[in-house]
Amino acid sequence: MSLPEQLRDLAVATAREAGRMLVDKRPVTGPEVVQTKSSPTDVVTQMDRAAEALIIERIRAVRPGDAFLGEEGGVQEGGDATGDGAVRWVIDPIDGTVNYLYDLPDWAVSIAAEVDGVTVAGAIDMPRRGETYTAVRGGGALLHTAAGTRELRVNAEVPLERALVATGFGYFTERRAHQAQVLTHVLPAVRDIRRGGSCCVDLCSLAAGRVDAYYERGVQAWDVAAGALIVQEAGGRVEGLDGAPVSPELAIAAGPGVFAALHDLLAPLDPAHD
Structure with a gap:
């Protein structure tokens, strides 16, 4: 298995675990807003932070030398984060935090892996939709659901x-x-x-x-x-x-x-x- 495929598989497993945690542990009364960023409507919940911490912990357990760029945690350098073959993970623990806050279904956990600054693998898990999207550079993109897996293609010729x-x-x-x-x-x-x-x-x-x-x-x-x-x-x-x-x-x-x-x-x- 190639390095990008290994990184994809780790991204998939980690995104799915984080997605399950976000569904299972979402407070019944809604997650607590613990911070605002660019404006009062740009919110961070305690679940954003918990999900990002889980993702980094799981990836570091397998690849301790990698670097991270996370929406909540910023840049975290890794021991092997420079030179040829350096891997950096780019993480959005909850994309669509306001949807998550209001218990709307369209939110996702996004994890991408870069090698020497080029994104080579990615996984996006949408637990409320029951869908996981994956891609490896040069290897196509797939949608995984309980009904099976299918190759993804954009609508090519649309005026x-x-x-x-x-x-x-x-x-x-x-x-x-x-x-x-x-x-x-x-x-x-x-x-x-x-x-x-x-x-x-x-x-x-x-x-x-x-x-x-x-x-x-x-x-x-x-x-x-x-x-x-x-x-x-x-x-x-x-x-x-x-x-x-x-x-x-x-x-x-x-x-x-x-x-x-x-x-x-x-x-x-x-x-x-x-």
């Missing part, structure tokens, strides 16, 4: 006017106001918009053909690391503006038939675009 587009909104008031303005330009040009509240879920929905495209401003590395690989291995494109890497400035993901049209629709609306 923009018939595209179902997922998006999300940030937590800063000014960013939300700008995103609302962008939406007024996008909505008339596409089939419809979906806003589910989790970047991971949106990217997996794209890979599974449940939506045709996705865009969002304000995503972080842990939001997209595993999901971007899953989309790419399902035949999609994931980029920022003008071929730049995905960044908090913008993430665009779509099948090849609609990507360019969506990019060209969004580009003039970006405040930093010439």
